[in-house]
Amino acid sequence: EPEVTQTPSHQVTQMGQEVILRCVPISNHLYFYWYRQILGQKVEFLVSFYNNEISEKSEIFDDQFSVERPDGSNFTLKIRSTKLEDSAMYFCASNRERVEQYFGPGTRLTVT
Amino acid sequence: DAKTTQPPSMDCAEGRAANLPCNHSTISGNEYVYWYRQIHSQGPQYIIHGLKNNETNEMASLIITEDRKSSTLILPHATLRDTAVYYCIVRVANRDDKIIFGKGTRLHILP
Numbered sequence: 001e002p003e004v005t006q007t008p009s010h011q012v013t014q015m016g017q018e019v020i021l022r023c024v025p026i027s028n029h030l031y032f033y034w035y036r037q038i039l040g041q042k043v044e045f046l047v048s049f050y051n052n053e054i055s056e057k058s059e060i061f062d063d064q065f066s067v068e069r070p071d072g073s074n075f076t077l078k079i080r081s082t083k084l085e086d087s088a089m090y091f092c093a094s095n096r097e098r099v100e101q102y103f104g105p106g107t108r109l110t111v112t
Numbered sequence: 113d114a115k116t117t118q119p120p121s122m123d124c125a126e127g128r129a130a131n132l133p134c135n136h137s138t139i140s141g142n143e144y145v146y147w148y149r150q151i152h153s154q155g156p157q158y159i160i161h162g163l164k165n166n167e168t169n170e171m172a173s174l175i176i177t178e179d180r181k182s183s184t185l186i187l188p189h190a191t192l193r194d195t196a197v198y199y200c201i202v203r204v205a206n207r208d209d210k211i212i213f214g215k216g217t218r219l220h221i222l223p
Contacts, residue, residue, distance in 0.1 A: 004155075033210065043156060043213040056210060091155045098205060100146070103155030 002026045004104035006092050012110045013082055021077045021107045023092030032075045033093040033101065034067065036060070043091065049075065082111045115139065116200045121218040130187040132217050134200030137181040144205050145176060147185045148213075149196040156199065156213070159185065195221045 005024045013019050025032050034046040048055040049067055066078045075094075079086055087110050093101040117135040124130040136145065146161040160167055160174045162183075167174045173186040187194055199216040203209055 035211075042215060043150070043211075045210040045212065048210055058210075089153070093155075093211075100158040100161065101211060103157065106153070106155050 002102075004092055004094055004102050006090075006104040006107050008107060009105070010108045010110070012112065015084060015111055016081050019079050019082055019109065021079075021090050021092075021109070023075045023077070023094075023104055024073050025075055025092065025094030026102055027073070029094035029096045029099075029102075031055075031095050031101075032067075032069070034077045035091045035093065035103075036088040037091065037106075038085075038088045046077075046090075079109075082109075084111050087111045115202050116214055118198075118200050118214065118217045120215065121220065123220045123222055124187075124190045125222050126192060127189055130190040130194065130219060130221070132185040132187075132198050132200075132219065133182065134185070135182045136200070136202045139180050139202050140204075142204050143202045145174065145180075145183050146201045146203060146211075147172070147174065148199045148201065148211070149194075150199070150216070151193075151196040156211075159198075161205070190219075190221045192221050192223060195219060 007022045032049040035043050037043045045058050047057040047061045047067055064080045068076050089106040089108050091106045092104040095101040144161050144163050147159040148156040150156045160169055160172050162174045162176055176183045197216040197218050199213050
């Protein structure tokens with residue numbers, strides 16, 4: 001069964017550093033998403049992406065965040081200057097028309 | 113904000129049916145009821161969804177009341193691997209609509 005993959009599984013970085021989280025969505029999917037989950041809290045929507053542009057973004061997704069689909073397979077989330085409060089699990093998801101979203105296993109980001 | 117109400121936690125004995133309730137009294141006519149679950153530290157996993165008819169798949173059954181104001185997810189023979197947080201979500205089944213997660217129900221399957 002096809003699945004969404006994410007790398008790395010765990011990323012440790014220092015405050016102020018840039019990080020790039022990578023996702024490989026399911027190959028025939030057209031809609032892509034990032035969510036995050038701070039430890040012990042709800043899963044929160046960050047951004048959705050379709051046709052090489054952002055469809056919707058939440059208040060969390062400020063100027064420090066960006067997304068990109070650099071080639072036909074990868075979907076990335078960049079945080080330019082990490083803060084302690086960016087520590088969380090980051091989940092990538094994808095879907096196609098009228099099909100439920102499939103989530104990846106997540107990247108645990110720890111900012112020290 | 114989530115438009116659903118779920119109990120924060122439930123227990124179920126292994127091998128028994130787990131019945132997870134959800135209230136969604138303000139559901140609109142074009143909104144579906146979706147269920148996802150999240151096993152500890154993993155990504156959310158789609159279970160099932162429905163509009164007004166009862167639905168069944170290999171994982172679960174979904175029973176929606178006639179007035180659509182509440183629903184029940186049924187795991188027919190719960191196993192220890194079903195221990196997870198279960199989220200009931202109402203949303204329009206658009207192609208790229210975000211999912212708004214609530215706190216869900218933490219289901220403990222007891223051996």
